[in-house]
Amino acid sequence: MADKMDLLDVEVWDGNMAASQAMRQAQIDVVAAYPITPSTPVVENYAGFLANGYIDGEFVMVESEHAAMSGCIGAAAAGGRVATATSSQGFDLMVETLYQASGMRLPIILNVVNRALAAPLNVNGDHSDMYLGRDSGWIQFNAYNAQDAYDLNLIAFRVAEDHKVRLPAMIHQDGFMTSHTAEGVLTLSDDDAYNFIGDYKPMNAMLDFEKPATYGVQTEEDWHFEHKARQHNDLMTKVNPVIQEVFDAFEKETGRKFDFVTNHNLDDADVAIVAMGTTVDTAMLVADQLREEGKKVGVLGLRVIRPFPFEKLAAALSNVKAVCCMDRSAPGGTVGMLYNEICGAMYNSANHPVITGYVYGLGGRDMTVEYLKGIFADGEANAAAGKPTTPLQQFIGVRGPKLNFL
Amino acid sequence: MANKGWDEFDAGAILFSFNDKVDNIATTLAEDRPYSPSNSFTASVGDWRIEKPIFNKDYCIDCQFCWIYCPDVSIIARDKKMIGIDFDHCKGCGICVEVCPTNPKSLLMFDEHKDDDECLAGWPEKDEKEK
Amino acid sequence: MFEIRWHSRAGQGAVTGAKGLAEVVSTTGKHVQAFAFYGSAKRGAAMTAYNRVSDKRIINHEKFMSPEYILIIDPALIHTADFTAHEKENTKYIITSHLNKEDVIKSQPKLEGKEVYVVDCMSIAMDTIGRAIPNTPMLGALMKISGMYEIDFFKESMINVLRKFPQKIIDANIDAIQRAYDQVN
Numbered sequence: 206m207a208d209k210m211d212l213l214d215v216e217v218w219d220g221n222m223a224a225s226q227a228m229r230q231a232q233i234d235v236v237a238a239y240p241i242t243p244s245t246p247v248v249e250n251y252a253g254f255l256a257n258g259y260i261d262g263e264f265v266m267v268e269s270e271h272a273a274m275s276g277c278i279g280a281a282a283a284g285g286r287v288a289t290a291t292s293s294q295g296f297d298l299m300v301e302t303l304y305q306a307s308g309m310r311l312p313i314i315l316n317v318v319n320r321a322l323a324a325p326l327n328v329n330g331d332h333s334d335m336y337l338g339r340d341s342g343w344i345q346f347n348a349y350n351a352q353d354a355y356d357l358n359l360i361a362f363r364v365a366e367d368h369k370v371r372l373p374a375m376i377h378q379d380g381f382m383t384s385h386t387a388e389g390v391l392t393l394s395d396d397d398a399y400n401f402i403g404d405y406k407p408m409n410a411m412l413d414f415e416k417p418a419t420y421g422v423q424t425e426e427d428w429h430f431e432h433k434a435r436q437h438n439d440l441m442t443k444v445n446p447v448i449q450e451v452f453d454a455f456e457k458e459t460g461r462k463f464d465f466v467t468n469h470n471l472d473d474a475d476v477a478i479v480a481m482g483t484t485v486d487t488a489m490l491v492a493d494q495l496r497e498e499g500k501k502v503g504v505l506g507l508r509v510i511r512p513f514p515f516e517k518l519a520a521a522l523s524n525v526k527a528v529c530c531m532d533r534s535a536p537g538g539t540v541g542m543l544y545n546e547i548c549g550a551m552y553n554s555a556n557h558p559v560i561t562g563y564v565y566g567l568g569g570r571d572m573t574v575e576y577l578k579g580i581f582a583d584g585e586a587n588a589a590a591g592k593p594t595t596p597l598q599q600f601i602g603v604r605g606p607k608l609n610f611l
Numbered sequence: 612m613a614n615k616g617w618d619e620f621d622a623g624a625i626l627f628s629f630n631d632k633v634d635n636i637a638t639t640l641a642e643d644r645p646y647s648p649s650n651s652f653t654a655s656v657g658d659w660r661i662e663k664p665i666f667n668k669d670y671c672i673d674c675q676f677c678w679i680y681c682p683d684v685s686i687i688a689r690d691k692k693m694i695g696i697d698f699d700h701c702k703g704c705g706i707c708v709e710v711c712p713t714n715p716k717s718l719l720m721f722d723e724h725k726d727d728d729e730c731l732a733g734w735p736e737k738d739e740k741e742k
Numbered sequence: 743m744f745e746i747r748w749h750s751r752a753g754q755g756a757v758t759g760a761k762g763l764a765e766v767v768s769t770t771g772k773h774v775q776a777f778a779f780y781g782s783a784k785r786g787a788a789m790t791a792y793n794r795v796s797d798k799r800i801i802n803h804e805k806f807m808s809p810e811y812i813l814i815i816d817p818a819l820i821h822t823a824d825f826t827a828h829e830k831e832n833t834k835y836i837i838t839s840h841l842n843k844e845d846v847i848k849s850q851p852k853l854e855g856k857e858v859y860v861v862d863c864m865s866i867a868m869d870t871i872g873r874a875i876p877n878t879p880m881l882g883a884l885m886k887i888s889g890m891y892e893i894d895f896f897k898e899s900m901i902n903v904l905r906k907f908p909q910k911i912i913d914a915n916i917d918a919i920q921r922a923y924d925q926v927n
Contacts, residue, residue, distance in 0.1 A: 217765045217774065310623030328780070350803070371622055382803050386777035387761045389768045409625045415632040419649075422624050432624045434617035483803035490801050571805040 207232065207261045210254075212392040220351040220383035223390050224290065224316045224376065225250035227358030229259055230398035231314075234285030234405070237265035237276025239295060242328045243380040244318035247290035262286075270295035274302035274313075281311035281373075282420040284410025286366070288313065292380060293320035296334040300341065306373045307342030308436065309420050312365035313373040314358065315343070319482065320380040321568040329569020330380030332481060332533040335510070336542055342436055344374035344444060345510035349467075349485045352390050354378045356461060359393070360451050362402045367447045371408060372440065377510070379482040381569060393459065401458055440512045448509060465514035467506030468521045470496065474503030476584035477522055477558075479543055480531040481507050484565075484572050488531075491577040502581050513546055519554040522547075526588035527559045529580050533566040540598055540611070559587040565601040576601050626650075641684075652700075656683075660703030662720040664696055665730045671717040677707035693717075714738055743800070746793040746884075747809040748778075749819045750877075753785040756815060759877030760791040763884075766891070766899040767793075773800050788816075788823050795890075813884065814838055815863055815876045820850045829856075836883050836926065838863040838876055843927065859887050861926035863918075870918040871911070882919035883926035893923050 210229070218226065224247045228236070238248035254260050262285075267273045270291050281287040291299055296317060306313050319335050321327040339345065346361055348354040357376045365374040378384055393401065409418045424432055445465070452463045469489045471477055478488045485506030492502045505521055505528075507514075522528060528551070532541025539545070544562030551557060563580060566572045580601065586594040596609035621627075626649040629636075636644060646652040671693050678686040678693065685701040687694050696707075708718045714737055721730045746763075750756030760776035767774040778791040792807060794800050808828045814820055814837045825835075834857045839846050843860045847853045861883045863876035871878075878900065885896050897916050904912045 213769075215768055217761065217768045217776070219777075308624065310625075350801070379803075381777070381780060382805075385780065386775055386803070387764050388775045388800065389773055409621065409623070409627075414636075415634065417628055419626040419628065420623070422626050424624060428620075428624075431615065431617040432620060435620055435622060438617065439622065486801035487803045573804040573806045574802065575806075 208258045209395045210259055212394065214392065215389045216392050217387050218351055218355070218390045219246075219385050219387045220348065220354040220378045221246035221318065221385070222250055222387075223351040223355035224358055224378070225254070226392070227355050227398070228288055228314075228316075229254045230359070230393070230395050231286065231288070231362050231402050232261060232399060233288050233314075234262045235265060235277070235280035235287050236262065236289055237267050237273045237280065237287075238289045239267050239270045239273045239291070241270070241292050241295035243320055243330070243384045244290040244292040244295070244316060246384070247316050247318065270298040271302055274299045274306065274315075277313045277315075278302060278306050278309065278311055281306070281313050282309060282411045282418075284407040284412050286362070286405040287311075288315070288362075290316035290318065292318045293322055293328075293334050296337065297322065300337065303338060303341040303343060303373075305421070308432070310371040310436070311373055312362075312371055314361050314365060315373065315375045316354075316358070317375045317377045318380050318384045319377055327568040328380070330382050330384075330482075331567050331569065332377075333535065333567075335375075335377050335481075336534040338375060339511060339542065342372070342440065343511065344370075344372055344440075344448075346374060346376045347481050347506070347508055347510055348376060348378040348383060349483055349506060350383055351378075351386065351388050352461075354383060355390050355392070356455065356459070356463070359398055359401055360448075360455055360463065363451045363454075364444070364448050366403075366405060367451075368406065368408055369443050370439070370447050372436075372444065377482070382483040391459070391461070397458070401455070444512050445509075445514070463508060465509045465517045466521050467504070467508055469504040469506070471503035471505060471521050471525060473501060473524065475501040475526045475588040476529070476581055477503050477505050477525045477527070478529045478531060478577065478580060478584070479505045479507065479522075479547055481510070481543070482533065484531055484533070484577075487572060487574065488577050491574050491581065494574075495578070495581055500581070500585065502584070507543070513550075515550045518547065519550045519556075522551060522558060523554065523556045525556070525558050526591070527584040528561070529584045530560065530562045531572075531580070532562060532564050533572075535564065535567055544598070559591065559593055560597075561587060561593055561595055562598045563601050564598065567603075570602050572602070655699045656702055657698050657700070660701065660723050662703045662705065663698070663723050664701065664703070664705065664707050664718050665721050665727060666693065666695055667717050667719070667731060667734055668693070669717075669734075670713045670715060672713055674712060676710040676712060677718060680706050680710045682706065743794060743796040743798075744810040745807045746795075746811040746813060747807065748791040748793075748880075749812065749814045749816070749823050749825045750789055750791060751785075751816050751819070752787050752789050754815055755875045755877030756789065756791040759815070759881055760793050762878070762900065762903045763793055763881055765903045766896060767795050769899060769902075770891070772797060775800050777805075779805065788819060809833060811836065811884065811888065813880050815880050817864060820846070820853070826852055826856075832857065834887060835859065836861065836880065836887055838880065840865060859883065859926050861922050863922055866918050866921045866925070870914045870921065872914070878915040879918040879922035882922035885919075886923045886926050893920065 322333040361374040530544040597611035600608035685697040748756040764774040764776040775794040863879040
């Protein structure tokens with residue numbers, strides 16, 4: 206029986222420690238992991254907890270991230286609670302197995318500490334790896350700070366393992382900006398956290414000798430489409446009600462309210478910044494400062510990236526006149542993902558705000574209060590003009606001649 | 612099963628070998644197991660054969676080589692004695708004949724439509740080694 | 743809200759110092775951040791660490807700051823690092839050096855006219871802890887100059903922060919904190 210840890214009501218944790226502690230409280234059966242900066246401390250802390258008797262499960266050291274996720278898949282199919290963590294190139298190497306995990310409907314929890322993708326090599330945070338995983342059929346939760354990283358881990362286990370869902374889930378946090386920034390995190394006791402998640406309830410366990418199951422079947426043209434359709438149907442219809450249930454239960458337990466989109470003063474706003482990660486928090490700070498100057502601005506944070514919350518997003522933006530979409534990933538010859546998705550969500554809604562996109566923060570480049578003020582100013586000009594006053598895609602914070610497209 | 616719609620499958624393309632819960636499956640003979648339609652035991656591939664293996668028990672020493680090597684679990688053995696071939700699942704690959712160590716062989720391949728008794732009647736003699 | 747920037751070398755404990763301070767601040771009900779610029783820094787490379795302290799929840803995640811306090815825990819960094827970057831008019835500097843204040847300012851004219859405090863955290867660390875880890879003495883000096891907390895309360899809190907270390911190391915750190923508190927000027 207694992208020892209319990211006495212936690213303060215507020216612990217000073219960085220995002221990595223917050224994720225490790227939530228994983229410890231979940232009492233995972235198997236963690237198979239391969240370390241990579243900046244996510245290394247997630248599994249390093251976890252291995253320490255295990256070595257010190259705070260966890261009963263297994264920690265499997267493997268030779269690559271591909272093997273780490275493969276180990277997780279095997280353990281999850283066998284019928285246990287499973288989680289791991291990775292970043293950047295490690296996430297790249299995991300991609301092949303991410304699709305296996307979601308296709309087999311295995312509720313694995315993956316902490317993705319977001320980091321730039323080489324070349325050139327860079328250990329700092331941007332959203333390139335997060336974007337790479339967005340078609341992989343996983344649920345993707347987005348943390349803005351260490352508190353979120355802790356809370357969303359507890360939430361993710363309960364959502365993913367629900368028998369109506371049975372899909373793997375990622376919790377994204379910004380490399381270094383969240384993962385290595387220590388801040389006060391409100392904690393749950395070990396018992397409360399575990400009880401919130403609940404005991405693992407096996408489903409179709411491969412190691413159920415009374416009803417053995419075959420995982421990883423081959424389907425060709427005659428069956429494959431039906432299986433992918435089933436998976437998509439469940440992502441589109443089954444997941445969000447469960448997420449809502451768990452968000453509600455979490456609010457009841459802790460008083461901390463989550464929603465699919467974070468709506469910060471959007472109801473009477475003319476201008477909205479749409480962002481993910483730490484930028485959501487900083488943009489809210491800037492929006493509050495501008496409100497004091499009488500400017501009608503707000504922020505939309507994308508809390509659940511997949512399944513993408515089309516209706517909730519369109520509703521939150523139903524009164525704004527201009528939207529500035531902030532993508533922290535090089536789009537590789539097109540517009541940013543957020544720009545694209547938000548245009549898609551708004552095109553058939555009643556409101557048609559002016560929508561412009563920004564590419565920023567690549568390789569950990571700082572997104573400052575001053576830059577955000579400039580972006581809100583662009584949005585105000587667009588709202589007043591009723592049309593774009595800038596090119597549709599701008600690069601923010603890059604040295605050299607101003608870089609604009611479209 | 613091939614005509615099932617997307618909403619009729621188990622999530623995750625999971626397949627189950629048996630229709631019901633099973634107990635002591637290792638000691639239950641294949642023909643007595645409650646195999647499900649998705650298990651290959653319920654599918655016949657006998658019509659894939661061009662040639663068939665015929666078993667001649669007069670020469671068999673029950674070495675079990677054929678049982679071990681058969682890629683489709685189509686050698687039927689009971690109490691470590693070879694008793695015949697499962698023609699629903701044998702695809703006629705000939706591996707059992709290849710590995711049979713007796714002289715003459717206890718398994719030989721014949722035309723699929725040739726009569727079994729005729730095959731046995733024409734079984735070759737022991738092949739004498741040249742001195 | 744007030745902000746602190748640490749100038750240090752990787753391995754001298756600036757991140758641990760910033761996190762230790764954060765733990766103490768958090769127990770008093772205030773909100774706090776501690777972070778650093780990493781990169782693939784090797785031991786000995788110049789680096790910076792940061793603290794934010796506020797009565798309200800801190801949601802600013804920009805790395806940019808104009809700090810109230812700039813703590814320099816390696817004596818050579820006033821000659822090689824851009825340690826005055828984004829300073830305010832009233833930014834206070836606490837500098838580790840074996841020189842006295844006048845000689846420190848003479849050696850680095852950028853410091854002229856600024857509010858400068860000097861303390862030899864390196865010698866204090868060597869004398870007490872026995873290793874060149876000048877982070878905890880710098881916190882003692884910060885308590886004196888900032889008046890954030892009473893020194894006795896701060897030492898008590900640091901004993902708790904350091905609780906996982908052997909008693910000898912805890913005692914040495916507490917001694918270092920007190921010495922730097924007494925000596926900074």
